[in-house]
Amino acid sequence: MTGKVVGISGSTVYVDLKGLKLLERVYVGHRMLAGEVVRLDGERAIVQVYEDTRGLGMNEPVKAGGAPLTVRLGPGLLSGMFDGLQRPLEKLRDETGPFIRIGKDMRALDCSAVRRFVPLKRKGDEVAPGENIGFVEEGAFRHFIAAGGRSQKRLSWTADGEISLEGPVGVFEDGEIITACSEWPVRVQRPCRRRLPVSGPIVTGQRSIDFLFPLARGGTAVLPGGFGTGKTILEQSIAKLADADIVVYVGCGERGNEMAEMIEEFLDLKDHWTGRPLMERTILVVNTSNMPVAAREASIYTAVTMAEYYRDMGYHVLFLADSLSRWAEALREISSSLEEMPGEEGYPTYLASRLSSFIQRAGVVETLSGATGSLSMVLSVSPPGADFTEPVTQACLRAGGAFLMLDTSLAHKRHFPAINWFQSYSLYSKDTIEVYIEKVSARWGTLMQRCRELLQKEQTLLEVSEIVGIEGLQDADRLVMRVAGMIRTEFLAQNAYTEDAFSPPEKTCAVITRILDYYDDASGRLKQGKGLEEI
Numbered sequence: 001m002t003g004k005v006v007g008i009s010g011s012t013v014y015v016d017l018k019g020l021k022l023l024e025r026v027y028v029g030h031r032m033l034a035g036e037v038v039r040l041d042g043e044r045a046i047v048q049v050y051e052d053t054r055g056l057g058m059n060e061p062v063k064a065g066g067a068p069l070t071v072r073l074g075p076g077l078l079s080g081m082f083d084g085l086q087r088p089l090e091k092l093r094d095e096t097g098p099f100i101r102i103g104k105d106m107r108a109l110d111c112s113a114v115r116r117f118v119p120l121k122r123k124g125d126e127v128a129p130g131e132n133i134g135f136v137e138e139g140a141f142r143h144f145i146a147a148g149g150r151s152q153k154r155l156s157w158t159a160d161g162e163i164s165l166e167g168p169v170g171v172f173e174d175g176e177i178i179t180a181c182s183e184w185p186v187r188v189q190r191p192c193r194r195r196l197p198v199s200g201p202i203v204t205g206q207r208s209i210d211f212l213f214p215l216a217r218g219g220t221a222v223l224p225g226g227f228g229t230g231k232t233i234l235e236q237s238i239a240k241l242a243d244a245d246i247v248v249y250v251g252c253g254e255r256g257n258e259m260a261e262m263i264e265e266f267l268d269l270k271d272h273w274t275g276r277p278l279m280e281r282t283i284l285v286v287n288t289s290n291m292p293v294a295a296r297e298a299s300i301y302t303a304v305t306m307a308e309y310y311r312d313m314g315y316h317v318l319f320l321a322d323s324l325s326r327w328a329e330a331l332r333e334i335s336s337s338l339e340e341m342p343g344e345e346g347y348p349t350y351l352a353s354r355l356s357s358f359i360q361r362a363g364v365v366e367t368l369s370g371a372t373g374s375l376s377m378v379l380s381v382s383p384p385g386a387d388f389t390e391p392v393t394q395a396c397l398r399a400g401g402a403f404l405m406l407d408t409s410l411a412h413k414r415h416f417p418a419i420n421w422f423q424s425y426s427l428y429s430k431d432t433i434e435v436y437i438e439k440v441s442a443r444w445g446t447l448m449q450r451c452r453e454l455l456q457k458e459q460t461l462l463e464v465s466e467i468v469g470i471e472g473l474q475d476a477d478r479l480v481m482r483v484a485g486m487i488r489t490e491f492l493a494q495n496a497y498t499e500d501a502f503s504p505p506e507k508t509c510a511v512i513t514r515i516l517d518y519y520d521d522a523s524g525r526l527k528q529g530k531g532l533e534e535i
């Protein structure tokens with residue numbers, strides 16, 4: 001079906017084309033710019049174009065895509081670098097040079113690649129929708145291939161050995177073909193058998209997180225922080241070091257050079273859990289600030305759909321986005337160009353519901369094939385002026401389970417990660433602590449409690465000492481201040497550029513144990529009448 005452009009306002013394009021559906025993908029103009037139908041208005045459809053519309057003219061042709069925005073799922077996504085519409089960046093560069101030519105539609109996966117298929121089901125086996133019929137090797141992972149369809153059916157054939165990604169890997173008795181690659185609409189959550197409660201910690205290697213504000217598999221952490229408080233460094237450290245099977249990282253509207261540096265670094269690094277190349281377990285989605293805004297809005301959905309796809313194979317997937325505020329700004333821009341009624345600070349009134357339904361895609365699930373997979377999220381938010389009452393931070397706060405507030409004054413003091421230990425919280429402490437108690441130390445819980453108390457006491461003493469002066473405090477109180485200082489500088493602070501960037505739970509436990517043992521020892525000696533200076 002072809003129609004024509006009847007109006008243009010920035011990236012919002014009015015088209016005359018009958019039969020379009022809401023959220024259907026369309027191609028606009030002679031350059032075939034990709035876009036999405038965002039509103040149907042009588043005869044006209046309003047299309048949000050993902051690319052720069054400069055040079056687009058009236059009456060240029062518009063083609064219907066026939067389906068909503070989808071991503072292509074199949075072997076070869078790992079170690080991929082994609083833009084917000086899942087176009088492979090390297091291939092784009094190879095074909096169009098460093099200045100990406102717009103309107104380039106490209107397949108995310110190299111379908112001509114030949115892979116070895118290992119069947120798990122054979123001729124005559126009954127297979128239910130979502131059940132795995134076999135796998136291909138993808139780096140160190142088994143990339144399971146599941147049957148689609150709506151009902152349980154009997155197989156009449158499965159491949160064994162070399163396959164092309166375009167060809168069939170299985171055929172049902174009724175003639176339906178199973179292929180290794182499939183498409184999935186990005187805005188639709190992938191199904192699972194049932195949702196399970198979050199379980200066990202994700203070790204991030206950041207002492208302040210693992211010890212005080214732990215993340216759980218299937219949980220969501222929100223990292224709000226003002227300008228320069230270390231959001232990007234923390235997100236990237238977690239992406240590099242956390243004990244996830246697969247990591248999907250979205251650079252959403254942030255600086256292009258930071259993303260370029262990250263890609264370069266990642267290409268050289270080894271995964272310290274397995275010793276294999278880090279990129280083998282990583283998918284990067286890049287939609288930096290210099291790329292079109294509408295595609296930025298789509299980019300987090302593109303990325304999370306790929307993350308869900310690997311979750312469905314029974315893997316623990318960690319999804320990181322930097323930053324959700326830029327996504328929300330893109331949403332605001334699109335909404336205002338549609339002249340929708342603005343809500344708080346100009347964001348559309350559906351901001352909170354969009355955000356929470358996005359965050360709902362995290363969780364632990366029993367997959368259709370009966371395995372357990374998880375999708376965990378770490379999302380940074382950049383509130384303007386570090387004002388945490390603004391709508392995006394507030395909406396995230398309501399939907400997330402851990403809230404790691406990055407503090408401007410800590411960042412000014414060069415205390416990194418600048419996680420404020422009073423204002424941050426994690427609802428996952430209970431779900432994770434038992435694992436640390438069992439695997440690392442029976443004292444984990446008590447140590448945590450005591451660490452918190454000392455930091456709290458220090459705060460009170462600081463207030464008192466402002467009145468009476470530090471000399472006015474008793475030795476026992478000055479000891480508390482000294483030990484709390486040690487906790488802050490030797491335990492909670494962690495330089496991302498040194499060996500200390502990753503702290504395994506054993507080390508985390510050893511460092512805090514050493515500090516608290518020192519405290520006990522010194523308090524004991526104070527009680528025996530020794531002076532603080534002597535100790």
Ligand SMILES: Nc1ncnc2c1ncn2[C@@H]1O[C@H](COP(=O)(O)OP(=O)(O)OP(=O)(O)O)[C@@H](O)[C@H]1O
Nearest residue numbers: 226227228229230231232233416417494495496497
């Ligand atoms: N863990 C860390 N160890 C050492 N230095 C750090 C750490 N985290 C942040 N920094 C320092 O803080 C600077 C700013 O960090 P980063 O770029 O991550 O901030 P940001 O919050 O992403 O900023 P923006 O709001 O501009 O995106 C870094 O360049 C680095 O010097």
Ligand SMILES: [Mg+2]
Nearest residue numbers: 231232233254
């Ligand atoms: Mg940043």
